[in-house]
Amino acid sequence: MTFTKRTHNCGELRTAQIGKTVTLNGWVDGRRDLGGMIFIDLRDRWGITQVTFVPQHNAEVHERAHELRSEYVLSITGTVQGRPEGQENKDMATGEIEILVDEFQILNRAEVLPFEIEDEVEAHEDLRLKYRYLDLRRPLMQKYAMLRSSVYQVVHSYFAEHDFVEVETPTFIKSTPEGARDFLVPSRIHRGKFYALPQSPQMYKQILMVAGFDRYVQIVKCFRDEDFRADRQPEFTQIDLEMSFVTAEDVYAITEGLVARMLKECIGYDVQTPFLRMSYDDAMEQYGTDKPDLRFDMKLVPLNDLVVNSGFKVFADAAQKGGTVTGFCVKGKAEYSRKQLDELTEVAKKFGAGGLVWMKVEAAEMKSPVAKFLSPEILAQIQSAMGAEEGDLLLIVADADKRKAQKAAGSLRLHLGKELGLCDPNKHALLWVVDFPMFAYNEEEGVWEPEHHAFTSPKAEDIEKMDTDPGAVRADCYDFVWNGNEAASGSIRIHDSAMQTKIFERLGLSDEELQEKFGFLVESFKYGAPPHGGIALGLDRVVAILAGLTSIREVIAFPKTNTALSLMDGSPSMVDERALKDLHLDIRKEEKKP
Numbered sequence: 001m002t003f004t005k006r007t008h009n010c011g012e013l014r015t016a017q018i019g020k021t022v023t024l025n026g027w028v029d030g031r032r033d034l035g036g037m038i039f040i041d042l043r044d045r046w047g048i049t050q051v052t053f054v055p056q057h058n059a060e061v062h063e064r065a066h067e068l069r070s071e072y073v074l075s076i077t078g079t080v081q082g083r084p085e086g087q088e089n090k091d092m093a094t095g096e097i098e099i100l101v102d103e104f105q106i107l108n109r110a111e112v113l114p115f116e117i118e119d120e121v122e123a124h125e126d127l128r129l130k131y132r133y134l135d136l137r138r139p140l141m142q143k144y145a146m147l148r149s150s151v152y153q154v155v156h157s158y159f160a161e162h163d164f165v166e167v168e169t170p171t172f173i174k175s176t177p178e179g180a181r182d183f184l185v186p187s188r189i190h191r192g193k194f195y196a197l198p199q200s201p202q203m204y205k206q207i208l209m210v211a212g213f214d215r216y217v218q219i220v221k222c223f224r225d226e227d228f229r230a231d232r233q234p235e236f237t238q239i240d241l242e243m244s245f246v247t248a249e250d251v252y253a254i255t256e257g258l259v260a261r262m263l264k265e266c267i268g269y270d271v272q273t274p275f276l277r278m279s280y281d282d283a284m285e286q287y288g289t290d291k292p293d294l295r296f297d298m299k300l301v302p303l304n305d306l307v308v309n310s311g312f313k314v315f316a317d318a319a320q321k322g323g324t325v326t327g328f329c330v331k332g333k334a335e336y337s338r339k340q341l342d343e344l345t346e347v348a349k350k351f352g353a354g355g356l357v358w359m360k361v362e363a364a365e366m367k368s369p370v371a372k373f374l375s376p377e378i379l380a381q382i383q384s385a386m387g388a389e390e391g392d393l394l395l396i397v398a399d400a401d402k403r404k405a406q407k408a409a410g411s412l413r414l415h416l417g418k419e420l421g422l423c424d425p426n427k428h429a430l431l432w433v434v435d436f437p438m439f440a441y442n443e444e445e446g447v448w449e450p451e452h453h454a455f456t457s458p459k460a461e462d463i464e465k466m467d468t469d470p471g472a473v474r475a476d477c478y479d480f481v482w483n484g485n486e487a488a489s490g491s492i493r494i495h496d497s498a499m500q501t502k503i504f505e506r507l508g509l510s511d512e513e514l515q516e517k518f519g520f521l522v523e524s525f526k527y528g529a530p531p532h533g534g535i536a537l538g539l540d541r542v543v544a545i546l547a548g549l550t551s552i553r554e555v556i557a558f559p560k561t562n563t564a565l566s567l568m569d570g571s572p573s574m575v576d577e578r579a580l581k582d583l584h585l586d587i588r589k590e591e592k593k594p
């Protein structure tokens, strides 16, 4: 089909072009047939322009225009003219002009759509995902895609300026454990063998350091076969980097520069560097999480010292048994009803708290179901420690397991922060959380596991505790936290094969397992590995934060659902017997539950 190609896009014509003959190509966004005249909003990626069919101007063209419907694809040629006085549209970039149509072609027709192409879409997300090409026509979705594209541009230019080399690492690899299950790809040629899709290019980027590349970066897809979790994607994108001859400080500086640049160039937001740093212990104590949202205050206040000898058994026991009594002050919420407080208690229990103690600061006294167990002095001390004034509500959690109490209180803080709208949506709160423990003990399996991953270096000063007190060893790793999200994490790596072997042993790997899984990395370290470290930023999350969104699906062109389905192409799907045979695979019949 031949068609008249555009001279301009649908977002660029202004009064300066009045009198010009132009051609636009685009989709019918909307149509108003006012008996005499027909108005069409023609849309493309760049905007919308009003085009007008007037019978007196060209009767035949006007007659044909009756057929036009939403989402028809057109090429129109006409003259730019100023809109009659009073009919300008200030909300539209092209709102001062319109095109008086001389000629048009229908390049394609469209059936009635399953939902309208408009920003305030009401369609269920499943429908949007099934017809993603229509969903992506919505200007807002295109704006997000363009924001994402501008992030790519910043990444490429920033790292080029800083002398990084972009290297592509393979997608079919030997399994790289990052704590999740691998997606596996069966080999046809090598019967019974599998490739894994990378959970991250971790070992490859370290090997690039051994290879002398010094500074590596890649925007890379990673794959993790995790159980369903809200807002996780089985495939996601990282900005992955690694640097040689560096300490954590160098990684912070390069990351901060990148984030500041993204904020500035992508959304015009200025941020101060260096970012705040907080130890893992402080984050847990003050916010009950390793990814504190600092866009609002409401810090947790540990009360152990005040209540350890209070005689109130719930508090005293928790404090004496190595646990904690901790809580926070909700400004002006002493007005909460009994029902509201009961609901909050249920929420706290869902977050793992045994129960929730509330105290209302009223004019004459502290009102609380536990007030009778605590002396007026202790109540006054609690009030003052928590910075509470008349009219405030105190919420307190106690548990002999310190982390459990902190996590429950921290989750409740976040819950209330959201419910009370305490976050300023225009603010960005950025920080580093550092000094993580190296290992976490997995009670169920009775083994130590790495907090970050098995390639992370322990802090030099803690190495001696590795055998005697593994729980006390801190790792040289860091998380970058952005508005309460873990936006990046990384570490200084082990670069010594003996130390790497020792860590693997600590993690309970046998010699054979070690050789089988990581032999090539340990081997490479024998040939002169430089000290190195790096980080990976979750690109989907970063773009979502820049766009002010909570769901990463909005900023991924073709995402999967929460249950890892692609509703547009219907994957995962069955394959025919022949394909299975080629791969030497049999699908086992579903086992009957006993």
Ligand code: ASP
Pocket: 178, 199, 200, 201, 202, 241, 489, 490, 491, 534, 535, 536
């Ligand atoms: N590979 C790590 C991850 O994907 C990041 C890093 O340590 O650089 O979380």
